Amino acid sequence: MTESSSPYRSLQFTEAVERFDLIEVTAYDVVLDLAADDKTFTSLTTITFTSQGGDTFVDLKAAHVHRITLDGAEISPDLVERGRLPITATAGEHQLVVDAVMPFRNDGEGLHRSVDPADGRAYVYGMSFMDxxxxxxxxxxxxxxxxxxxxxxxxxxxxxxxxxxxxTQVERGSSSALWEFEQTQPLSTYFVTLVAGPWHMIHDEHDGIPLSLSARRSIAEHLDKDADELLTLTRQCFDEFHRLFGIRYPFGNYHQAFVPEFNAGAMENPGCVTFRDPLVFTSKVTRSQRIQRATTVAHEMAHQWFGNIVTPKWWDDLWLNESFAEYMGNRVTADVTEYDDAWVHVSYARRQWGLVADQRPSTHPVAGNGAVDAVAALQDFDGISYAKGSTILRQLNASLGDEVFFAGAIDHFERNRFGNATMADLFASWERAGAGDLSNFTSNWLRTAGPDALLLDRQAGAIVKTPPSEHPAERAHTVQVATAEPSGAWERSAITISQPTTPLPVGPETGVLIDPDQDTWALPLPDPVSLTAYKTTMATTSDPMLRSSIWNTVRNGLHNALISPADVLDVASAALPSEDNDDALSYTLPFLTGKTVALATDPKVALDTLHVGCRSLLERATAGTTVQLAAFQGAVDSASDTELLNAWLGKSELPHGVEIDDDLRWRILVRLASLDAVGRDDLDRQLAESPSTKAGVDHARAVASLPHAEAKAWAWERFDGSVDASNYELIACGTGLWRAGQDEVTAPYVDRYFDELPGIAAVHSGWVLGDVVAYFFPMTSLQSSTLERAGAVIESEGLDLTVRRNLVDMTDELRRRVAVREAFGA
Structure with a gap:
């Protein structure tokens, strides 16, 4: 796949600079007809702009162009090439009118149209990010x-x-109606959206701001159940953001739309935030899932100030949007909502995402990445932009204090209201507010890639700090260090780690946990004695933040082949029976049942060990609690006893308090499918009896999980584009196809993946392209030959940027897994 074969050209940074200097856009007027067709819609755009005089281009990705005029003069539609319409404008004001037919899309971008299988109703939503x-x-x-x-x-x-x-709906005909909208505040094009369909609506008001929620009709009762919590969160967050920023929300209504088949968690469109609609809970969920939703709601609300009032000038500063919203969303959730344990959730849910990304060959600085074009910018939209950047902003807040931190943010908002700004503009505002010179901070923390590794050298009696080898940064880590004797409680003490070695004399059997409160961005690694302490103390350690940090340190150790899968399983055996936080189960169990088991010397024994741990927790967990639910989910995922799984599916032999709803039913069916204990006909029947968007995705995962050649071929047809599939179904098919222990039927797809990968950008695009590269990667093929094939494709000329980036990351993960097996003889 060469760049020239892409249907559209990606906007270059140099082009954006030239176009910004040449024109100023006065207004857009857009007329859309969504009622005429279910494949396309008409789009009539009038752009009023001022030019300095010269050549430029308009972005247009149409199925067909009827007519184009510039100041009334006709322009040939044939001039549109690869998504661009070239125009020449004299100095002064101009009006461009484009009458076109646009395609409805099903990849979660553009104007996405989907039909709800539960009732046949169609829904549309706009996702304009990134291009x-x-x-x-x-x-x-x-x-x-x-x-x-x-x-x-x-x-x-x-x-x-x-x-x-x-x-407002202003005209009604026999089959369609016209809606007229007020003019918006000045918006970047990537914020523009509309949400259209026979939605179930809920309306409210808070502090003069009209609030509303919407979701598909088929899940209306579930939105009704969740509405009080969602609206309460929204009110609490508005009050806190108004208090912290002293600037009122300026975009009129605040609508939160839960839409189907959404790629991201949510999108901060001013006035109309869109969320993936699995966040409307249709089955019983864990507290972890509710915290995730709460932090997502708060994250998008933080964007209304950082991102929407003030927007980055170019994509290289997109991290500021996300890091700021990530930090503020987590902070506000913890401070003013019922989810005061949000930082524990962040530790389990986000820390590893960022740390793993920061150790990849594709790691990059938080800031200053250049982003030569929009496609390149999207490659750095990762755990570094979110988890690492937000942690560093939290460190900055701890250093500056709230008074200076928020005074600088407010200055930034006021100076650049409804405009664009850069990282330099923000840091100048903080310096004006009293932060002092922040150049060393930005250089060491934001412009240098990679984490400092922190490891206890017992013989030397010191913590060794290993900086990134390519460009060592001079970082000082002010953290807590927790210590415990093998049978004792953990105690914290403060320490500053600024030199390559920092003295820390400890006893020969003392367990050490570096940065248990995750006050800094670093990579704590386990030493052998501390690892033993983790195993012996987990059963009695009640501090949830400390437990989460132990798990993160253990995961760091396995990722770097410093500890064995057996060590990880020993920690799990100690931790699972005593766990009382479902966040730990929700994020640790998938790591254990997936990655750890696959790397164990005997995967079946490893899986049985986890099953015993989950069953032990089930016996002691209070009936009906979310901890019991998470333990049962883990017991299903680790079960090898098909008779037991079928009994649970039939709602017998269940632990008291567990009820089999649709989510648990499909979870059991997916596990049975991977064990070849349910037939394709049964899976089809289960879907037909209770069709829904969620069930369709689960069905795809279950079918792809069957250890049969026909099932793997069925999944592959979605990868290669022979059969259309939604974005969620594609991910489900990739997840199901590569099941550990099914090497005999998946072996042919290792070569097929690498053979077909260079051309996959002609089949999939945008967000989905990255997903299919990652989820269909042959991660279960733990062979050096697979690494060689991957390396050869990475080095091939003309490979699509999105394909290359995701392939690099997945290959690094496979290489690390192979290293664990080689190191520990699996």
Missing amino acids: AAPSIFACFDQPDLKAPFTFHVTAPIDWTVIGNAPG
Whole structure:
């Protein structure tokens, strides 16, 4: 796949600079007709802009162009090439009108249209990030050409339409209706959205701000059940953000739309935030899932200030959006909502995401990555941009204090209100607020890639700090160190680690845990004595943050082949029966049943060990609690006894308090499928009896998990594009295809993956392209020959950037797993 075979050109940074200097966009007026067809929609865009005089281009990704005029003069639609319409404008004001037909999409980008299998109703939502806006309307698609938007939308008569600004249905015909929307505040094109369909709506108001929620009709009762919690979270977060920033939310209505087949967790579109609709809980969920939803709600609300009021000028500063929202979302959730343990959740849910990304060959600085074009920028939209960046901002807040930290943020918002700014602008605001010179901070923490590794050298009686070898940074880590004798409680003491070695004399059997409260961004690694202490103290350690840090340190050790899978399983055997936090189960058990078991000397024995631990917890967990639910989920995923699984499926032999709902039913079916204990006909029947979007995804995962050639071929047809599949179904198929222990039927797909990968960008695009590369990667093929094949494709010329980046990351993960097996004789 060469860059030239891509259907559209990616906007280059140099082009964005030239276009910004040449034009200023005054306003957009967009007329959409969503009622005429279920494959396409008409889009009439009028752009008013001022030019300095010269040549430029408009971004347009249409299925067909009817007519284009510039100041009334016709422009040939044939001039549109690879998503660009070249125009020449004299100095002064101009009006461009583009009348086009756009495609509805099913990849979670552009204007995504889906049909709910539960009732046959169709729904549409817009996702303009990062470069999908031109597939909805013609535009100058770059973040620093902000302008107000006015929308006019024709939709089926029974649909509700929501946009970035308040809207009203103004005309009703026999089968369709016209919706008119107020003009928005100036927006970057990637924030523009609309949500249209026969939604179930809930309305409320808080502090003068109209609030609303929407979801598909088939899950209306579940949105009703969740509405009080969601609206309470929203009110609490608004009050806290108003208190911290002293600037009121400026975008009118605040609508939260839960939409199907959404790629991200959520998108912060001003006035109309979109969320993936599995966040409307249709089955019983763990507290962990509720905290995740709460932090997501708060994260998107933080974006209304950082991101929406002030937007990065170019994609190289996108990390600021995400790091700031990640930090503030977690902080506000912990401070003012019922989920005061949000930081423990962050430890389990986000820490490893960032640390693993920061150890990949593809690691990059938090800031200053250049982002030569939009596609390149998307490659760095990862755990470094979120987890690492937010941790560093938290460190900065701890150093500056709230008074200076928020005074600088407020100065930044006020100076750049409804405009664009850079990292330098923000840090200048902090320096004006009293932070002092932050250049060393930015150089060492934000512009240098890689974490410092922290490891206790007992013989030397010191903590050894190993900086990144390519560009060592001078970082000082002010942290706690927890110590414990093998049978004793943990005690914390403060320490600053700024030199290559920092004295820490401890006893020969004293367990040590570096940075138990995760106050810094670093990679704590376990020494052998401390690892033994983790095994012996986990059963009696009640501090949830300390337990989460033990698990992160253990995971760091396995990732770097410093400890064996057997060691990890020993920690699990000690920890599982005493666990009382379902976050630990929700995030640790998938790591154990997936990665650790696959690397064990005897995977079956390893899996049985985990099953025993989950069953032990089930016996002591209080009936009906979320800890019991998480333990039961783990027991299902680790079960090898098909008779027991079938009994649970039939709702017998269940622990008191466990009820089999749709989520648990499909979880059991997926496990039975991987064990070849359920037939394809049974899976099809289960779906037909209770169709839903969620069930369709679970069905895809179950079918792909069957250890049969026909099932693997069925999954592969979705990868190679022979059969269309939604974004969620693609991920499910990749997950199910590569099951450990099914090497005989998956072996042919190792070569097929690498043979077909260079051309996969012609089949999939955008967010989904990265997903299929990652989820269909042959991670169960723990062979040096697989690494060689991957390396050869990585080095091939003309490989699509998204394909290469994801392949590099997955290959690194496979290489590390092979290293564990080689080190410990599995």
